[in-house]
Amino acid sequence: MADHGITTIDTGFQRPGFDAAYLVVEQGRGAFIDCGTNHSVPHMLGALRAKGLEVEAVDWLILTHVHLDHAGGAGALMKALPNARLVVHPRGARHMVDPARLVAGATAVYGEQEFARSYGEVLAVPEARVVVADDGHRVDLAGRMLECIDTPGHARHHLCVWDERSRSWFTGDTFGLSYREFDTANGALAIPTSSPVQFEPGPLKDSIRRMLARDPDAMYPTHYGRVGDVARVAEGLLALVDRMVELAEAADGQPDRHGKLVSALRALYVDRARTHGVDQPETKVDALLAIDIELNAQGLEVWLDRKAAAG
Known part of the structure; x- marks a missing residue:
């Protein structure tokens, strides 16, 4: 099975095999999709080194949404990537430029001690480096187009990324959780994620069906790794x-x-x-x-x- 230049990165959040980010490489240029927490930055940079790429070769960091297990490390990672721009849903952009409300919300849920252990410091991303991705926005990675579509349901600031080259979606949390420990002879198992605070079942199902309309070969959820046999899993x-x-x-x-x-x-x-x-x-x-x-x-x-x- 061809990897199409896609690498799954274990961000190290919570436990092994729980939280993934992805590196897409095309003609020596790179794009990260999601990035984990502040503690995940060494894992992201290690994935680059493993592919023989320098930090200057990364053009994009695309966030599926701004929940901190996906985006908490964005500010710190962007500091290490001098040429990269950050792509984010219109509803999430302000939280990357000023993450105070994200931090306050997560601290209220987890408490200060657990927040520090899980997420570390959440740094702002300079506004000039932020690209707002409206529905249908296309990101050019060395001629390889990555299309961002609006996918509410898990969160109103959620987008998913279509990669025509691999005929795959990078789904964040829209296609649920699919841990590899639950793989059997029947294939993968996916469970919806309705975590606070913007779960909406109708829009979530609509978003899943919108992705299915492309007849994808695979899904790449954040939790965790590539999922094939998409139609069965989606049902x-x-x-x-x-x-x-x-x-x-x-x-x-x-x-x-x-x-x-x-x-x-x-x-x-x-x-x-x-x-x-x-x-x-x-x-x-x-x-x-x-x-x-x-x-x-x-x-x-x-x-x-x-x-x-x-x-």
């Missing part, structure tokens, strides 16, 4: 979005809504893994998904509350 992913919504609505209004939703999501994902042929112990499955279950529950609750407020 399961879309069904899980609907099931998660049902569970959230069933838990709404009950005492300990959060606890009930966490338990329901855990049972849903363990059952889905078993159906897919995953034979690891339930404790292992639970450990691999613990962070995602908690964040998915929080995001579903934010969605429920926003829907209730809207009447």
Whole structure:
């Protein structure tokens, strides 16, 4: 299988095989897609060295969205890449130029100590180096076009990147989570990510279907690595979005809504893994998904509350 000049980089966030960034190389020029956290910068630069490239050869850093596990290291990485420009969704650009609100929001969720451990210092990107990518924006990497499309659902500041050369999408979190530990003889398994604070199930399904319309050969989600057999994986992913919504609505209004939703999501994902042929112990499955279950529950609750407020 040809790699089409695409390298998967483990950013080192949380655990091995959890958080990926990608390096695309064309005729000696490079583009990073997502970058992990401030702590991930050595991994990004190491990937360049492994490909025999200098930092001056990188033309672009494209962010799928500005959640800190994807974009927290952008400011520090851009300082190390003298010729690169940063490409970001219109709704995310201001947060890269002034990340104070991103930092405050994440600190409120995780606390100062955990924020520092997980993300480190989040540096601003000079505004002159930021390129705003409206729907359909095309990034030229040595003649290889990377097309950015607006893909709300996980976040309103989310874009996905189409690479015609490999007939693949770099999907950030729009195509869910697909950890390699859950690969079986049946292929890959994907689980939606509804983490706070802008999860919207209808737009998410629309975004997935929009990507499927290109008949892609592969998806490259941030969590984690290349996924083939796209149509089958997408069918399961879309069904899980609907099931998660049902569970959230069933838990709404009950005492300990959060606890009930966490338990329901855990049972849903363990059952889905078993159906897919995953034979690891339930404790292992639970450990691999613990962070995602908690964040998915929080995001579903934010969605429920926003829907209730809207009447």
